[in-house]
Amino acid sequence: MKWSTKRLILLYLGLVIIKSVLSYLIASPGEFSDSYEYMKMARSFFFSQQFLIHGTPSHHYPPLYPMALSLSYIFNNPETVYFVMKIINSILSPLIIFPTYLLAKKFTSSKNSFIISSLVAFLPSNFSFSNYIMSENLLYPVFMFSIYFMYKVLKNKSLIWSVLTGIFIGLSTLTKDLGLVLLPIMFILYILNLFLKRPHNINFNKFFIVIFFFLITISPWLYRNYSFFGLSLFGIMGFYTTTALRFEAQNEFKLINIIVKFFMNVGLLILGSYILPFLKSLNFYKILKDKKDMTLFLTVIIITLAIVSYHGLYASLINISWISGRPMGRYVDILLPLIFIMGIVSFNQKTKIASWIYLSLIPVLIISSPLVLFPLFPVNNLSYSWIGVLKYALDLLFNFKISTVLVLFSLFFLLLYSVSLKLLKIRLEKILSLFIILLFLVNVLNFGITYHNSKTFWYEGEQMQLALKFSEIDKGESKILFDIESCTKDISKLDQSTLCEPSGGSTIMGVWLNNDIKVGSIGDLADVDIVISNRKLNLPVFLRSDNVFIYRVRNN
DSSP, X not given: OOHXXXXXXXXXXXXXXXXXXXXXXXXXXXXXXXXXXXXXXXXXXXXXXXXXXXXXXXXSSOSXXXXXXXXXXXXXXXXXXXXXXXXXXXXXGGGGHHHHHHHHTTTSXXXXXXXXXXXXXXXXXXHGGGGSOOTHHHHHHHHHHHHHHHHHXXXXXXXXXXXXXXXXXXXXXXXXXXXXXXXXXXXXXHHHHTTOSSOOSOOHHHHHHHHHHHHHHHHXXXXXXXXXXXXXHHHHHOHHHHHHHOOTTGGGSOHHHHXXXXXXXXXXXXXXXXXXXXXXXXXXXXXXXXXXXXXXXXXXXHHHHHHHHHTTTTOOOSOOTTOOSOOOHHHHGXXXXXXHHHHHHTXXXXXXXXXXXXXXHHHHHHHTGGGGGSOOOTXXXXXXXXXXXXXXXXXXXXXXXXXXXXXXXXXXXXXXXXXXXXXXXSOXXXXXXXXXXXXXXXXXXXXXXXXXXXXXXXXXXXXXXXXXXXXXXXXXXXXXXXXXXXOOSOOOSSOOOOSBOTTSOXXXXXXXXXXXXXXXXXXXXXXXXXXXXXXXXXXXXXXXXXXXXXXXXXXX
């Protein structure tokens, strides 16, 4: 085995161990309701090979990540199950170093490829995510493998790469709806290739094979959805995919909203890369031996940013007419490995970029300043929590108007940009320690925020403590009904007065209950052993806290 391969495997094993140890300290999930639904889908798959949430078929999320998590239900204790899920995350998420290394190796030395893989592994979006029961732990590696196989399709005549590309685009889609972006990317690469004077090795046969194996890979999930939810876009593709693709509400926003959000996402990409790698990536085209390779990188980045900019455009949190939606850094972060490959490969090259290109990024950073008006904290914005903390500190110390805040952060971003421009001529060996320090500090910050949020707001809360006490006694044997009339509002860390969400999809206590759960009316207690409610009912109380009652309907 080559030393480069041994070194990469040692890096992977080290990451798995470090992540597993750190994740043990995170007491409970706090990323409601995503993590809850993944956990319950995983439990359903383990016990019944279905994807049910509280006994109801679900297609909110694709199945691949819950299938991976389902192995944790070998254990019965809910706290053990949760810890094993985080170990699974710690095994899955570091896999990103392998496709990153393989793709980087096509453009630089083994040494630089290892450096790139190491930096990518410790990016907050990769390193800190294993503490969260979120599909990005699997999506990022599978997505990156898809990009690598796409590159091989473009450069090699063998059809095996087309087969692998189709399968991995399918696996990406079965992990998260964002993976579907790879399909239009592949189509655009095929179309662009038709107009190249010296085309890549992609042709219609290869493109057809990609589509064929993509459809073969996702077809069981599509058929399952059709069986349960009927023949419609919503029924077959699922809730979030349909939401991301919806066009019926276009009158709710203007084109300016999409354009602004696109440039704000470019700003996220610049800031998430710590600026300097992004600036260096602008040299990538000049150092390529085969200039056509740039089509892959540009197509992936532009199309992904465009689709991410449209996705969630309706979930606005601030009252500014030209800004819609909210920043979802975890969607943009999927592109950071490509930026680091392009940037680090270009680091010690002596090529020059026209000044106007650097100047053109200044308006992008200014347009990005409203990002600070949103809560830039985990889990959605792991790479940008340092900005969120600065804004939080500013709010504590001063009571600035919004306009003042925007001016201050515009100046701050431009200051960082100016410093980065000064560092452009420094060699990689001299700047590497700075990257290591930045990544270490942001990951420590994320861990501190995650630990505090998990322990203070969730684990020590009334409902979770009562659920843990009940779980020790019951051990998953009872069938539980949550009183639907106690499901009054969405779950929030600052307001846990509700037992579950009105939709019945998520409960706070259910995290620690390895039981069959359903949410419904107490008028139907057939096949129910336990009722949980925040109302006083004419039933024998088994356990209670100040505001929550656990009733024993019958002995199981």
